[in-house]
Amino acid sequence: MKLILTFVAALLCVGTLKAENGYDLWLRKHPANAVTITASKQSAVLAMAKKELTEGWLGKAGANIKLIVKADKDIKGDGFKINGDVIQANNDQGILYGAFELLRRVQMGVTTNNVLSNPSYDRRVLNQWDNLNGSMEHGFGGNSIFWHKGKDSLTVTDAERSRWRDYARANASIGINGSVIDNVNASPMVLSTPYLGKVKEIAAAMRTYGVKTYLAVNFASPIKVGGLKTADPLDPEVIKWWHAKAKEIYAAIPDFGGFLVKANSEGQPGPQDYKRTHVDGANLLADAVKPYGGIVMWRAFVYSATDADRAKQAVTEFMPFDGKFRDNVIIQVKNGPVDFQPREPFSPLFGALKKTSVMPEFQITQEYLGHAIHLVFLSSLWEECLKSDTYQEGQGSTVGRVTDGSIFPQKYTAIAGVANVGLDSSWCGHPFAAANWYAFGRLAWNNTITSDEIATEWLTQTFSPLAPTDQSLSSSTTDWHNGFLLPVKKIMLDSREAAVNYMMPLGLHHMFAAYEHYGPGPWYAPKGVRPDWTPPYYHKAEAKGIGFDRTSTGSNAVSQYKEPLRSTFESVDKTPEIYLLWFHHVSWDHKMKSGRTLWEELCYKYQTGVNQVRDFQKTWDNVKPFVDSQRFADVQTRLMRQTRDAQIWKDGVLQYFQTFNSLPLPPEIERPITTLKYIQSTPPLNIK
Ligand code: GCW
Numbered sequence: 001m002k003l004i005l006t007f008v009a010a011l012l013c014v015g016t017l018k019a020e021n022g023y024d025l026w027l028r029k030h031p032a033n034a035v036t037i038t039a040s041k042q043s044a045v046l047a048m049a050k051k052e053l054t055e056g057w058l059g060k061a062g063a064n065i066k067l068i069v070k071a072d073k074d075i076k077g078d079g080f081k082i083n084g085d086v087i088q089a090n091n092d093q094g095i096l097y098g099a100f101e102l103l104r105r106v107q108m109g110v111t112t113n114n115v116l117s118n119p120s121y122d123r124r125v126l127n128q129w130d131n132l133n134g135s136m137e138h139g140f141g142g143n144s145i146f147w148h149k150g151k152d153s154l155t156v157t158d159a160e161r162s163r164w165r166d167y168a169r170a171n172a173s174i175g176i177n178g179s180v181i182d183n184v185n186a187s188p189m190v191l192s193t194p195y196l197g198k199v200k201e202i203a204a205a206m207r208t209y210g211v212k213t214y215l216a217v218n219f220a221s222p223i224k225v226g227g228l229k230t231a232d233p234l235d236p237e238v239i240k241w242w243h244a245k246a247k248e249i250y251a252a253i254p255d256f257g258g259f260l261v262k263a264n265s266e267g268q269p270g271p272q273d274y275k276r277t278h279v280d281g282a283n284l285l286a287d288a289v290k291p292y293g294g295i296v297m298w299r300a301f302v303y304s305a306t307d308a309d310r311a312k313q314a315v316t317e318f319m320p321f322d323g324k325f326r327d328n329v330i331i332q333v334k335n336g337p338v339d340f341q342p343r344e345p346f347s348p349l350f351g352a353l354k355k356t357s358v359m360p361e362f363q364i365t366q367e368y369l370g371h372a373i374h375l376v377f378l379s380s381l382w383e384e385c386l387k388s389d390t391y392q393e394g395q396g397s398t399v400g401r402v403t404d405g406s407i408f409p410q411k412y413t414a415i416a417g418v419a420n421v422g423l424d425s426s427w428c429g430h431p432f433a434a435a436n437w438y439a440f441g442r443l444a445w446n447n448t449i450t451s452d453e454i455a456t457e458w459l460t461q462t463f464s465p466l467a468p469t470d471q472s473l474s475s476s477t478t479d480w481h482n483g484f485l486l487p488v489k490k491i492m493l494d495s496r497e498a499a500v501n502y503m504m505p506l507g508l509h510h511m512f513a514a515y516e517h518y519g520p521g522p523w524y525a526p527k528g529v530r531p532d533w534t535p536p537y538y539h540k541a542e543a544k545g546i547g548f549d550r551t552s553t554g555s556n557a558v559s560q561y562k563e564p565l566r567s568t569f570e571s572v573d574k575t576p577e578i579y580l581l582w583f584h585h586v587s588w589d590h591k592m593k594s595g596r597t598l599w600e601e602l603c604y605k606y607q608t609g610v611n612q613v614r615d616f617q618k619t620w621d622n623v624k625p626f627v628d629s630q631r632f633a634d635v636q637t638r639l640m641r642q643t644r645d646a647q648i649w650k651d652g653v654l655q656y657f658q659t660f661n662s663l664p665l666p667p668e669i670e671r672p673i674t675t676l677k678y679i680q681s682t683p684p685l686n687i688k
Contacts, residue, residue: 017465019630022426025170025434026461033061040068045092045210048169049099059106067095078177079118093177093210097445100173108460117446120404121359123295123330123414124444125178125214126171127260128421129365132187132195138365138517140372141422141429146181146202154194156201164205167421172209174441179206179419180214184262184299188224190215191245200252212257214297219261219281220269221245232274233284246288258294259285260332260416265302278317279324286326295412297332297359298325300349301339305530309548309555310537311337315348323355327411330357335385335399337557338538340368340418341509342500345569345579346385348560351392351402357410358403360385364436365420367517369499372420372429374642375616375635376499377492379439379451386447391562400447415444430638431631434462435492455492459485463627484626487619494612500578502609502646506602507547507582510538511653519645520652523680539581541660545588546598547581558583577601588661599661603669606650610670613643652679 020028035057037050046067053065068088075081080089080098082105087098098117105112129137130144132153145163147153171179181202182190189195203213222228222241232238249256263270263281271281282298289296303313314337325331331353336344340363350358362382369376386400393407400406405413417440420428428434435458442454464480503520504511512535513521522541525534540548550557551570558569568574569583577593580586590598617639624632654665655676665671 017626017628020628021630022431022434023166025427026438026458027056027170027173028461028466030056030058030466032057033059033063035059035062036064038064038066039095040066040070041092043092044208045096048172048209049087049092049096052096052099052103052173056103057106058103059112065102067099069095074116074118076118077122078175079116082112082115082117084113096172096210097175104457104461107464108457119175119445120400120447121413121415121444123178123257123359123412124176124441125180125257125297125414125416126176126364126419126421126440127180127184127216127361127416128419129183129185130181131183131185132189136422137183137185138367138418139420139422140365141420141427141433142424143422145421145423154198156198161201161205163423164202165208168206168209168211170427170437171211171441174438175445176441177210178212178214178257180216180260180297180416182216184216184260185266185268186216186218186262188218188221191217191221191225193248196249196252199249203253203256207255212255213253214257214260215249216260216262217285218269219263219271219273230274231269233271233276233280234274239284239287242284242288246292246294250289250292250294254292256289256292256294258289258296258328260297260299261285262299262301265299277321279321282329283324283326286329290326290328295328295330295414296326297330297414297416299332299361300347301332301334301361303532305532309550309557310532311550312555312557312560315352315560318349318356319352321356322353325356327357330359330410330412330414332359332361332414332416334361334363335382338509342369342496342503343381343507343578344509345582346388346390346399348390348557350388350399351390351397351407351562352560354392354408357408357412357414359414359416360399360403361416361418362440363418364440365418366433366436368512369496370642370645371518372433373518373638373645374495374499375430375432375491375639376436376495377432377439377451377455378436378496379443379454380493380496382439382443383451386443389565391565404447415447417444431462431635432492434458451493452489455489456485459488459492463488463631480626484623488623491616491619495616498609498612498616498646500609501605501612502649505605505609506577506598507579507584508539509582511535520649520656520679522653522656540585541657543660545586545590546657546660547585548583549585550583554585588663596666599657599663600666602657603654603666606654607669610643610646610650613639613646617643648674648679652676655679 032055037053039046063085065085071090075090078093078097080087080094082098082102087095089095089098130146132147134143134148136144220231222231222238226241228237262268264272282296286296300314300318302317303310333347333349337347338344388399390397390402420433438458439454511522513519514524522535522539525536531537539546558566572584575583586598588599592601620639651672651674
């Protein structure tokens, strides 16, 4: 009987499931109920809040919602209160965020009474790695929405303006209030007067939803754009040039957010080219934007081809400068000490810089997590980082709390996410990649909410039946919950660990094929390439064992962590096994907690990863009745590729390690279906 009912309910659903291309993201249009909105004042941003409520209201028909801008001691920054049909905030922006929250709560069926919501970070910023020629660095959702090549590269069309507004709206709906609209590998040209004209247009469109514009700038701009002989940060002409440039920018864009800088890293110019320091460079720019309230986000992603362990270099370079940066400089630190890997321990800079503002940088675009092919919900990765205890100011000094102002007073707090947004009709390529954009915004607003909550919200808004007021659908709500929401949420919540399992379990890292960073390439080490750009530098596999010794007998990177972490990571027995090969070089027959040897455990992890993705396929096939055909088929096809490529990871890495240890695969592990030779000889793009 239950089966039949489910089937009938499913049919009812199917009747309403029109094809969706994903453009509307988690803001899908649905028939709204009548509502009246009154506001305590008028403004452009408040007009947007009214529009959203009018067009999206699913609450009681005829409700009267009041928007009140009035200071309240409990409300901080862009925060808000919701009480029944009243939204109150300190500023217009807070009302807009409150409006989106009210709509979300009504759609989710959760209380709208006594809600107080304050953002964890003041600046919640996307970093677009968009090049001025329209290409994207590691973007998998199409070309740039901001830039393109050609004679008309600086003319702006209405279609573009409208896309920028839609982008800003999506951001505002999850609390994101800033966007750096060009790549950190920055072209100096963005600061030329013609390009600034276009930046002004983009800023105008994004301002509609309170999203501030920021620019990534090239440190050599005074030479390349200004025609000066030097970019030495202490040179008076250079100082004058940056101050004049800031003045020019703020004259055009009075609410301009500030600069993001990648300096002396991976070939980018910087103050060290002139024997100056990060402090000299950052403070120069900070002084230039200070009169206008601008900030400088200065990246700590630095490492050079020295003998020093790459994982240690950011701490070595930045700790001597603690307390020397201006108060409008924020050091932007990637979650892990190496580079956005599927799993890394947190960067030891968090909490260590005590007199300097620090902001976390996460990567939303899946450079190292399967591009737009693999379904990987990154919220779990970021949640793991934000909740990691640094112990820097005693127990409970989590990465979240040492960066959000709870522990260290920071004039500005901020968080950045490297965006996955492009010109694709679905914005991000994979339909589930939008969940990562969503999750970043939600965690930037509240760095303690769980991935489970975020997944529930995103799935409900992205996939639930579009006409909840339609009586014929109400009988199917339970079926939707049990038949779709729960199983698909499980896929999302398991997906990051699955990716770790089939790519780099037990603390392995950076074993990717070069450049693409998609398929396996643990063997890649051509002569003449910098060792720290080759995977063997990181895994150190040899006949006896595998792993990077970062204890006191090795690089001593453990010394950069505060006790009790230092001794935990120093000890092979105490180190959590998820980080084992990050911190230790151990023998293939090292005994694991499971009783298996390390080699067996590795095999088992890779197999588990492949099995997990196979299960994702089955689960997805089962939810077919609940998803429109377009998105269903899209996800189904991508899962097929993900499974094949998970298998290639397992076959490639395990057979490669066997060339060192000559050990057999344990009996229960599936045999390879692809030879190592084939995987090694096929360029990663073909494997894709
Ligand atoms: O992960 C690496 C990427 C580079 C990127 C760099 C960075 C923008 O492979 O493409 O450059 O990080 O974060 O600066």
